[in-house]
Amino acid sequence: MLDTLLEPFAFEFFRNGLWAALMVGALCGMIGVFIVLRGMSYIGHGLSHAAFGGAVLGYTLNVNFYLGAVIVAFVAALLIHQLSKDGKIKSDAAIGIVTTAIFALGVALISRVRQFTQSFEAALFGNILGVTTTDLWVIAAVLTVAAVGLLLFYRPLLFSTFDRDAAAVFGIPTERLQMGFSLVLALAIIASMNIVGVTMIAAALIIPASTARLLSDSFSAMLIISTLLGALLGVSGLYASYHFDAASGATIVLFGAAAFLVALIYTRIRERLTMHEHLHYHGDVAHAHPHTHDGEHAHTHDGPLTPAKGRTGGTTALADAKYEKLP
């Protein structure tokens, strides 16, 4: 039994894949928080497709595969930002227009040339078991850049993600910050492309962050949970894919979807178990309705007078007033 469980670790390709899944999972989990909170969940999906188009274009022009992908993904991110800046064209439409056009260019080039020595299948669907040591160093470098960048620019990133206009008024260089983030996002997508595949990157970016959001009401906690969860899902998904003999990228995403579902059920059950009703106060306002005490509905029990019922207020009155609905 133990031999079967440990069997995959005997293979170097699996160990490399495991490291790659761990780092890519953490990287996507970390960056995904900003993407989810900015309401730009489709950016990962779009940019990965643009990166694919860029990779094909780069290869056709005899430029390095990765370099073409990074440049095109970065330019696509800037174009999306510029197009959607004044609100006339929404970001989802901008993502659809820019990235699909570039992806289409890549597909058109492939169909026209038809004689590529480079395999684009790995980029499309992920091939985590073909990870080389160089790939690992590239992923580690991108993860380091992203983590250091996040640490150094945590404050302006948080402010501009929460309220970009106000952040600009307060002197945060929001445009430069956006450019920097777009570059890191493009790098992360390229680093992840051969691991989880173009078709799965969006899920790797969104699922850990969305799951973390269900579990926490704090930005920093969400960031930590999402990063750790991304890493955990990467490792567990890859490990399971070996035993299930299934595609690694797809298994990682399926594990993520399962984790999201468990978190969703957990929060719903927790809400139901802690939901109750009694008289309570929000400043001067007294009322009673079903609510929870887990930070979702802050209130006091020792409030001011409730003149509607002629009560004296305070905890004694509250004990009497339990389950009593006020207008």
Add this chain to the structure above:
Amino acid sequence: MVTPLIELRDVSVGYRHRPVFTHLSLSIDEGRFAGIVGPTGSGKTTLLNTVLGTVRPHAGEVLIGGRPLGRSRPGEVGYVPQLETVDWSFPVTVEQVILMGLYVNRRRLPWPSREERRRVAQIAEELGISTCLSHHIRNISGGQQQRAFLARALINHPRLLVLDEPTSGVDIKTQHDVLHLLHQLNRQGITILLTTHDLNAVAAHLPWVICFNQGVIAEGPPREVFTPEVLSRTYGGELAVFDHQGHLLIAHATTGS
């Protein structure tokens, strides 16, 4: 002699070559508590954004404290956004929102220093929201939410406080409390500029009003400015002005027989 804190000199602003206002000259004295009123689409929010520097004029010059926009010290201008534009599901507490006001400082570390926490506690105490610092911003009352964003704007001791529609989306009591609080801040020497749709709140609380519709129609104390003629030119419709026991009341004038 009172010096102007805000000066717009022959300023023209527009989006994609569509002018919102042209050749606008306006100055607001230091210590003023002024409200900009006008119909939807009149350009009052654009005027506010021009003062804040988030909209760049095609022509003209904007000066804050005698210096061109962008050369003022960080935190010199405090800004409170319209509550309706805030993402209330964003995972931040009241304390974290107030701390954002200090992000103009050079500190790189993500967590707040002891001094920063002290400043947040102090401003929260002054504004009466110290009991809800650890609460998520969604889980406090409308008045407390308004005060949380005011605290963020005030934590750097600004000379100018700009508020976008602080009276919209809150009940009448909260509206009164907020305007009363702004009065107190103004008495402490902070110049305040806000936009609002609520003419009666302006008439009751603000000492200075600017009627705006693609340009300044009139400005001055509400009693002098809020005349049916000026309001008609500003809003393009008939508005009636009443004096009820010393209070100015503005209402839509009914037409017809």
